[in-house]
Amino acid sequence: MxxxxxxxxxxxxxxxxxxxxxxxxxxxxxAMNDRFLGRLAELGREPLRxxxxxxxxxxxxxxxxxxxxLAAHLGITKQAASKAVAELEGWGYLTRHPHPRDxxxxxxxxxxxxxxxxxxxxxxxxxxxxxxxxxxxxxRLAAVRADLEAYLRHTYGGTEVPLxxxx
Amino acid sequence: MxxxxxxxxxxxxxxxxxxxxxxxxxxxxxAMNDRFLGRLAELGREPLRxxxxxxxxxxxxxxxxxxxxLAAHLGITKQAASKAVAELEGWGYLTRHPHPRDxxxxxxxxxxxxxxxxxxxxxxxxxxxxxxxxxxxxxRLAAVRADLEAYLRHTYGGTEVPLxxxx
DNA sequence: CCTAGTAGGCAACTCGGTTGACCACATGCA
DNA sequence: TGCATGTGGTCAACCGAGTTGCCTACTAGG
Numbered sequence: 515m516x517x518x519x520x521x522x523x524x525x526x527x528x529x530x531x532x533x534x535x536x537x538x539x540x541x542x543x544x545a546m547n548d549r550f551l552g553r554l555a556e557l558g559r560e561p562l563r564x565x566x567x568x569x570x571x572x573x574x575x576x577x578x579x580x581x582x583x584l585a586a587h588l589g590i591t592k593q594a595a596s597k598a599v600a601e602l603e604g605w606g607y608l609t610r611h612p613h614p615r616d617x618x619x620x621x622x623x624x625x626x627x628x629x630x631x632x633x634x635x636x637x638x639x640x641x642x643x644x645x646x647x648x649x650x651x652x653x654r655l656a657a658v659r660a661d662l663e664a665y666l667r668h669t670y671g672g673t674e675v676p677l678x679x680x681x
Numbered sequence: 682m683x684x685x686x687x688x689x690x691x692x693x694x695x696x697x698x699x700x701x702x703x704x705x706x707x708x709x710x711x712a713m714n715d716r717f718l719g720r721l722a723e724l725g726r727e728p729l730r731x732x733x734x735x736x737x738x739x740x741x742x743x744x745x746x747x748x749x750x751l752a753a754h755l756g757i758t759k760q761a762a763s764k765a766v767a768e769l770e771g772w773g774y775l776t777r778h779p780h781p782r783d784x785x786x787x788x789x790x791x792x793x794x795x796x797x798x799x800x801x802x803x804x805x806x807x808x809x810x811x812x813x814x815x816x817x818x819x820x821r822l823a824a825v826r827a828d829l830e831a832y833l834r835h836t837y838g839g840t841e842v843p844l845x846x847x848x
Numbered sequence: 849c850c851t852a853g854t855a856g857g858c859a860a861c862t863c864g865g866t867t868g869a870c871c872a873c874a875t876g877c878a
Numbered sequence: 879t880g881c882a883t884g885t886g887g888t889c890a891a892c893c894g895a896g897t898t899g900c901c902t903a904c905t906a907g908g
Binding site: 563565590591593594597598616617618619 | 864865866867872873874
């Protein structure tokens with residue numbers, strides 16, 4: 515590393531330009547995600563990727579979901595979803611059993627192991643959130659949450675927010 | 682699409698669980714990013730990816746940056762950075778000229794075309810930000826920005842924030 | 849001056865997606 | 879009832895953006 519000559523980058527300070535908030539959002543999420551992944555590694559968890567977490571969350575909330583449902587929710591093709599499902603099944607996080615109303619389909623369900631993972635992940639996210647709360651205060655955090663939810667409501671209306679990851 | 686039986690998902694509402702704010706962050710950024718990409722496509726721009734934007738931003742702020750500097754900043758290998766640089770050079774967004782102090786290296790610099798793109802991108806991000814401001818109010822947006830900056834300062838201290846994308 | 853280190857590029861590979869083709873079952877309708 | 883059309887799921891080939899490994903050219907410090 516070396517040469518790049520640092521100029522007085524106007525990246526922080528009160529006199530900021532508009533249009534930086536989206537980037538700040540991304541950086542903050544990135545920071546929390548890094549923290550999350552670090553803690554996960556510390557705890558000796560498998561190399562599960564964010565998409566897996568979203569998968570678990572979806573399956574926990576929707577009974578008898580199919581691979582195609584999942585694909586739609588994640589915003590990927592059914593083939594990609596199928597691969598992920600096979601992998602997660604192999605690792606014992608979910609099971610596929612005959613679908614009660616469609617003999618072509620498999621109904622997906624989390625195993626206990628899958629639910630355990632989800633709970634642990636929720637806890638880790640809560641830790642990251644808590645750290646932010648300690649910096650800015652619980653009241654400010656609640657305000658931020660409300661502001662984020664307002665934006666999402668505005669953007670997606672009543673429809674279910676596509677939970678697919680930013681990767 | 683079909684079967685997935687929707688349960689009363691506790692994903693919104695005031696009585697929310699802790700640990701969801703990081704996800705909200707990701708979803709909000711995702712929404713803004715989708716909007717950004719949509720507008721970019723409308724304007725007939727090339728298939729530039731987020732990483733390219735970060736590259737432009739870095740080159741605009743650091744004179745005589747090398748490929749290795751860029752790689753470090755983006756958090757990728759120098760080979761990957763090298764590929765991206767070659768691509769962007771081919772498209773006329775940046776130039777490589779002999780480095781003034783190191784004959785092994787190339788000093789990277791944005792072309793006018795590159796600067797144009799950056800300005801346009803900044804404007805599009807500002808649009809997305811503005812949309813949020815219209816939903817929650819300019820004062821709340823400013824508060825959110827301050828809260829995000831506080832978290833990033835807390836996390837990265839004085840060191841430069843790794844601007845690498847969430848992809 | 850010689851050695852250790854660094855900028856950069858080439859090649860082979862990985863990984864998580866994609867498109868395309870296909871089969872099995874489902875559904876609507878004449 | 880039978881059939882056309884649609885949909886769940888899988889296999890296979892491919893793609894893009896990253897990776898590791900290896901090499902050369904130049905730098906810089908004893």
